Amino acid sequence: MLKDELKSFAREVGIDLVGIAPIERFKDVPPERHPASIFPEAKTIIVLVQEIPRGTFRGIEEGTLWMRAPRQIAPRYTYRIARFLEDKGWEGVPVAPLPPERWPEGIPVAKSGVAPNVSPSLEYAAVSAGLGEIGFCRIFLTPQFGPRQSLGMVITDAEMEPDPIFNGIVCDRENCLECVSNCSLNAISKDEVETITIAGKEMRCGRVNFKACKLCPQGVYLDEASQRATPTTSTDYLSKKIVEDISLNRLTSACVRACIAHLEKTNRITKKYNTPFRIREPWKLGIFDV
Ligand code: SF4
Numbered sequence: 001m002l003k004d005e006l007k008s009f010a011r012e013v014g015i016d017l018v019g020i021a022p023i024e025r026f027k028d029v030p031p032e033r034h035p036a037s038i039f040p041e042a043k044t045i046i047v048l049v050q051e052i053p054r055g056t057f058r059g060i061e062e063g064t065l066w067m068r069a070p071r072q073i074a075p076r077y078t079y080r081i082a083r084f085l086e087d088k089g090w091e092g093v094p095v096a097p098l099p100p101e102r103w104p105e106g107i108p109v110a111k112s113g114v115a116p117n118v119s120p121s122l123e124y125a126a127v128s129a130g131l132g133e134i135g136f137c138r139i140f141l142t143p144q145f146g147p148r149q150s151l152g153m154v155i156t157d158a159e160m161e162p163d164p165i166f167n168g169i170v171c172d173r174e175n176c177l178e179c180v181s182n183c184s185l186n187a188i189s190k191d192e193v194e195t196i197t198i199a200g201k202e203m204r205c206g207r208v209n210f211k212a213c214k215l216c217p218q219g220v221y222l223d224e225a226s227q228r229a230t231p232t233t234s235t236d237y238l239s240k241k242i243v244e245d246i247s248l249n250r251l252t253s254a255c256v257r258a259c260i261a262h263l264e265k266t267n268r269i270t271k272k273y274n275t276p277f278r279i280r281e282p283w284k285l286g287i288f289d290v
């Protein structure tokens with residue numbers, strides 16, 4: 001079966017988890033975020049997960065080395081999966097979504113009327129492919145690694161048997177709230193709770209003040225794709241827009257590191273270590289400390 005062959009090939013080339021979502025699971029997604037806006041004949045979305053080593057977070061946990069944890073897997077992996085599909089006669093579109101703010105006033109050029117740059121959400125796709133859930137802090141979590149993974153996506157016209165939506169529990173939400181209490185800017189509300197629904201799966205999440213996160217002194221980076229978009233030749237307007245709308249990578253920030261510590265301590269993920277992640281009291285900086 002194509003799906004089994006694909007999953008076994010993905011493991012051989014260094015992918016830890018693969019999820020398969022039929023395109024129908026994206027029916028609620030607007031055109032500017034929809035994979036079928038990129039490939040109208042798409043039947044299947046393949047989501048790739050690669051574990052980020054826990055050690056990547058060590059320096060920032062100790063407050064001594066700021067290392068970025070990549071949200072997206074390296075393009076060579078989506079390339080290998082696309083090539084695998086194309087060697088079997090199907091088309092494979094390796095997707096490295098760029099934030100739409102790169103084109104703040106995108107003008108449609110295609111007959112579909114959808115403006116570039118279509119930017120599918122990797123996290124939405126990962127839930128749709130049955131790989132995990134969105135945690136209270138609005139970070140994607142898997143039952144294997146919690147928040148410690150990079151994601152990738154390949155869109156294809158090959159039909160494959162879908163993986164079921166994940167029906168387990170990783171985040172214990174209001175029974176935990178470690179992400180809330182470890183944020184020195186109070187950016188995650190424990191009282192204003194919203195339900196995010198993806199492919200029928202409902203997840204209760206705190207409202208996050210992303211404007212505060214942009215000022216986070218506790219380990220936020222610009223999203224890799226946004227970073228590449230940092231303008232050097234753009235107009236002042238575009239620069240301003242990018243600063244206003246910039247996408248963030250929160251994986252190494254205090255809220256997510258607290259989540260890593262909590263999920264390990266309470267045995268909520270399957271990956272085990274011989275020593276705990278959080279060994280010392282975490283450092284904390286407020287906005288006025290920097
Ligand atoms: S990224 Fe920073 S400001 Fe935003 S919720 Fe996490 S710790 Fe708080």
Ligand code: SF4
Pocket residue numbers: 135136137138170171172173174176177178179180255258259260262263
């Ligand atoms: S820290 Fe706790 S409440 Fe927050 S996302 Fe992680 S498991 Fe959920």
